[in-house]
Amino acid sequence: MDRRDRDDLLLPFEDVASSRRGFLQLVGFGITSAGLASCSRGPAVHAVPALEVSRELVPGRAYWIASTCGGCEAGCGVLAKCRDGRPVKLEGLPGHPVSRGGLCPAGQGSILSLYDSRRFDGPQRATSAGHQPASWTAADAELIAAFERVRAAGGRVRLLTGTAHGPSTRTAIRGFLDSFGDGELVVYDPLSVSAIADAHAATHGARILPRYRFDRARTIVSFDADFLSTWISPVEHTAAYTAGRALDADPPRMSRHFQLEARTSLTGCRADVRRRLAPRDVGPALSGLCALLERHAGVAGRLAGADESAPHRGLLERMADELWATRGESLVVAGANDEGVQVLVNHANELLGGYGTTLDLERPSRQRGGDDRALERLGAELAEDSVDVLIVQGANPGYDLGGRLPVDRAKLLVCCAQAPDETTAHAGWVCPEPHFLEAWDDGEPHTGALVLRQPTVPLLRDGRTLRESLARWSGDARSDRELLRDHWRAEVFPRQTARSDFDEFFDRALHDGHVVLPADGPRVSAFRADAVRPLDRAAPPAEGALELVLYAKAGMLDGRHGHNPWLHELPDPVSKITWDNYACLSPATAKSRGLAEGDLVRVDLADGSGAVELPVHVQAGQHDEVVAVALGYGRAGTDRFTAVGPRWLEGRRTVEPGGVIGASAATLVGSAAGRRRFDGAAATVTPVGGAVELAATQDHHSLTLPGSLAPKGHEVREVVFSGSFDDWRADPGGAVHRHALPEDDLWPEDHARATTWGMTIDLARCTGCSACVVGCQAENNVPVVGRDEVLRHREMSWLRIDRYYQGEGDDLRTLHQPMLCQHCDHAPCESVCPVLATVHSSEGLNQQVYNRCVGTRYCANTCPYKVRRFNWFDYPHESELENHSLNPDVTIRTRGVMEKCSFCVQRIQEAKAEAAREGRAVRDGEVAPACQQSCPADAIVFGDLKDPDSRVARLAADPRAYVVLEELNVRPSVRYLAHVHNGASEEHGHGS
Amino acid sequence: MLSALNAKILAVLMLALGAAVLAGTAEVHLPGNHEGYAPVQPIAYSHRLHAGELRIDCQYCHHGAETSRHAGIPSASICMNCHATVTAGFDAVLQERERAEREGREPERIVSSELRKLYDALGLDEDLQPTGASTPIEWVRVHNVADFVYFDHRVHVARGLACETCHGPVQSMERIRQFSDLSMGWCVQCHRDSSVAPETGAGRDRASTDCAGCHY
Secondary structure, rough: OOHHHOOOHHHHHHHHHOOOOHHHHHHHHHHHHHHHHHHOOHHHHHHHEOOOOOOOOOOOEEEEEEHHHHHOOOOOOEEEEEEEEEEEEEEEEEOOOOOOHHHOOHHHHHHHHHHHHOOOOEEEEEEEEEEEOOOHHHHHHHHEEEEEHHHHHHOOOEEEEOOOHHHHHHHHHHHHHHHHOOEEEOOOOOOHHHHHHHHHHHOOOOOOOOEEEEHHEEEEEEEEEOOOOOOOHHHHHHHHHHHHOOOOOOOOOOOOOEEEOOOHHHHHHHHOOOEEOOOHHHHHHHHHHHHHHHHHHHHOOOOOOOOOOOOOHHHHHHHHHHHOOOOOOOEEEEOOOOOHHHHHHHHHHHHHHOOOOOEEEEEEEOOOOOOOOHHHHHOOOOOOOOOOOOEEOOOOOHHHOOOOOOOOOOOEEEEEEOOOOOOHOOOOOOOOOOOOOOOOOEEEOOOOOOOOEOOOOOOOOOOHHHHHHHHOOOOOOOOHHHHHHHHEEEHHHOOOOOOOOOOHHHHHHHHHHHEEEEOOOOOOOOOOOHHHHOOOOOOOOOOOOOEEEOOOOOOEOOHHHHHHHHHHHHOOOOOHHHOOOEEEEOOHHHHHHOOOEEEEEEEEEOOOEEEEEEEEEEEEOOOOOEEEEEOOOOOHHHHHHHOOOOOOOOOOOOOOOOOOOOOOHHHHHHOOOEEEEEEEEEEEEEEEEEEEOOOOOOOOOOOOOOOOOOOOOOOOOEEEEEEEEEHHHHHOOOOOOOOOHHHHOOOOOOOOOOEEEEEEOOOOOOOOHHHHHHHHHHHOOOOOOHHHHHHOOOOOOEEEEEEEEEOOOOOOEEEEEEEOOOOOOHHHHHHOOOOOOOEEOOOOOOEEOOOOOOOOOOHHHHHOOOOOEOOOOOOOOHHHHHHHHOOOOOOOOOOOOOOOOOHHHHHHHHHHHHHHHOOOOOOOOOOHHHHHHHOOOOEEEEOOOOOOOOOHHHOOOOOOOEOOHHHHHHOOOEEEEEEOOOOOOOOOOOEO | HHHOOOOOOOHHHHHHHHHHHHHHHOOOOOOOOOOOOOOOOOOOOOOOHHHOOOOOOOOHHHHHHHHHOOOOOOOOHHHHHHHOOOOOOHHHHHHHHHHHHHOOOOOOOOOOHHHHHHHHHHHHOOOOOOOOOOOOOEEEEOOOOOOOOOOHHHHHOOOOHHHHHHOOHHHOOOOOOOOOOOOHHHHHHHHHHHHHOHOOOOOOOOOOOOHHHHOO
């Protein structure tokens, strides 16, 4: 090329244009320009407003509907947070007579089952090719004709339900069954406490379940009852229990809680004095306790001398003394479904004057209404093929009863279930029910305390409540809402005097979610002491055999939540294991049998009536002669979770196609005197070879170095502090080990803050129930990662509950500590982030900015509290329907981004926006993060630490308040209040 | 092989092409910046007429701005507050009245072609009686912020910000157009500059520039 031809104007292009490369560059420039220009065109996003304006439904604005939880039968109040016509989060309903504003993990998780894609859509008719969809008209026509034939022939009709305490449904059931010559209602509870009601029938002449008032009890003795986690009404019990342990009351009070149990339950972890007791020893120990109480009361009972041979005699004496000293404010409970045991419990409570104070018979509980003996009779009727129609609602006997109830032998089986289960498989007709968030309903958890349920969303799947179905089958065309209202107008409204207008009364009850009517409890007779009999110690199991204990896990309960991935991934509060059930053995038993964590064993009932294969979990604090197995696993269809978690080269499935999650122990439930027995059966444990890895989260995200990795003589960091009530009274801050911190500040505050958001967590109140964990998951769109990712320490929970053990066997002390982002003022994560994706806000929040994060993970490595979570993958939901459970107020994080607790900043922003709208400041207590809102124990308090009058600031100034790992001087905004127990002072200690 | 002269000519041509493409689009923006976006809407609704000439308050239709994070696109039933009686432009109605007077008959109902679309959406027949067949109107959304931003109208309205500050002279726009670029720099500039009257009692005198104010 001739350089003399150079034209200055074209200089930059001279070289480029003359080559092929330059030519391409220029063409590229042209195309890119055009591309850039076209990029500036907006994407055509359509917005489709409703044709009719709605006053309630403003797009983007949340509204709240009071209702009643359907996670179990306890009847806790919920506030459903709805956005754009659908519920996205369940919150506790403050002021509710049962739950007092809290919720449990199963309740928090139950919103996910609303968006379960497996639910039935309309009735299903059994055909040779399986269930085929049918219309309600066809179903009604065929069923009415069938009922008519049975009615004419005087046939036998049975309605089998779980506990149904709804007055309108009970009335409908009675009306329907009475139209048949031989119609009967059979109620059972998968986790039966039938013996308590039977025992009251024997001692008080009325088959009732008392309402336990743990708030009024100063001494609590529990034999195996896991009342803080799964027994009858855990949220109610937790709220009451913590109310009875109020250090802030004047004068401070703290109940003393003795727990004698075979396995390590969450309730046992909270006990002030805990001893191991094999199931066969419960009767003798209770007999001994009653004998000692009789001696105190000066009653010549039938139990005299029963204490001589009782196990733990020294402890029994101490318990009897303390129970007697606080008589009138003492409570004895037992978990065993055994009438003899429960009669002794009644006897003890009667001697202690508990009836009328700690046991409420005025407003007895209806939360478990099952009758095991009626169930046994139904089994016999079915076995002789004499049941013409069996209608099953609110129960899954095909699973719960381990196949022992031959439901398929009914001539016509009608199932009212939401989704396919083990029972609907045999059904001639499935008449699906709506989810509890879609339906009208009522309930009566305590006699006279009525609760209401109202729809929060139109039916997502075509379903009908049992009440409406029964009305249709009886020729009643009223809508479900009318049926409910008419019942309330006729039956409930006249029972109250506060309001004279029914509409006003009903609307008020709907708004409050409940109405409490004047007490009209059942009449009970005087205590019949002749029912009391001492119980002898059963023969120990044969050499080498163990006693089997079947229990329920928080969240999974009896298996009704077996299709809920949140609850599967929720670590068990004690074992910290996710996605599995297992055979728990004590460390000594496991060692003596050469078994280690994860070894596969077969648990055989000694009488050969059932067996299950499970991995071993070595559980500290368990009785040496006991093997404990959780119910509720091995549900049919759980191979759906094969799709949970990321697909990648090394990824393993959560469950193999065709498999199930865990194994069903329902086949191991025994029977004694017509009642279902969950403990005491002799069982052998045989290794079958092989082992699996249990996805336990306990050693993940540890604040301390494992002993095996730590250098010799390394520092042991103290993380949780605990002291006795007596020591606390002497020196309120004595349990806490404080560190001298340098006065000089590397980062002096460069500007004064008006607000510093902070939190206090009272370890003396926290029971470890894990409601906060699932509440956080629901609020913050925390994904489910699956079993394999949990094994890789990649669970995404923003809030975890750390469990600390100290000691073993009878001396085991357990502490639980919720751990979340501490929002440190001197946050180590902030100084290592190369892209400023995590920075401090002017209100003391440690902010995580997802769209800045490039995923170096430096912050997670440097975080001393190990609370940061990395999105190794995208974690898609199972179906588009499930996406509707996502909270629209929180960003969905993508792969490669770090995330962590934000202190529910979306709620802070919402409160600030509302305050600005109303032209005022944010009030103390107005911002409640999801964890605090859900906590039944009121252990978590959030607010402005800079406001000296705020509740959180006052608690942060408590002598018990400390920050975890204070010696690091990272200045967290979360203060923990040291645990206080009511045991002996020498039991003072700290976990690490 | 291109000769030097051809190369120069080609280079100039390519530059011209690039410039022409850029100039051909009314405004040049980086990706994500949709300033000036004014798509054709399913109904040729005129903000100039309603907000400008008739001086209808913005929040009469966009009532969510005060109570919600979204100002909202009004429901068709809000249009019907007026358009149940106003079915066409004033001129057309006057002409019909004059014509009817001339021809000695009762004036007929005149329905403009754009309002016909509204009535069709609501399922209303010639006499504005419901037919039962309604179809919601699919408006094209003009103002879109990025997915990871939470913008809240209600705070801005409560703090006394005029709609025009961000949405521009809507009262003069025949078809609604995106006035601001809605970029983070644009948001933050205002947040840095703005002082909110202390008497609102919110305990702070400046708009927040915290990340978590908008990103969570």
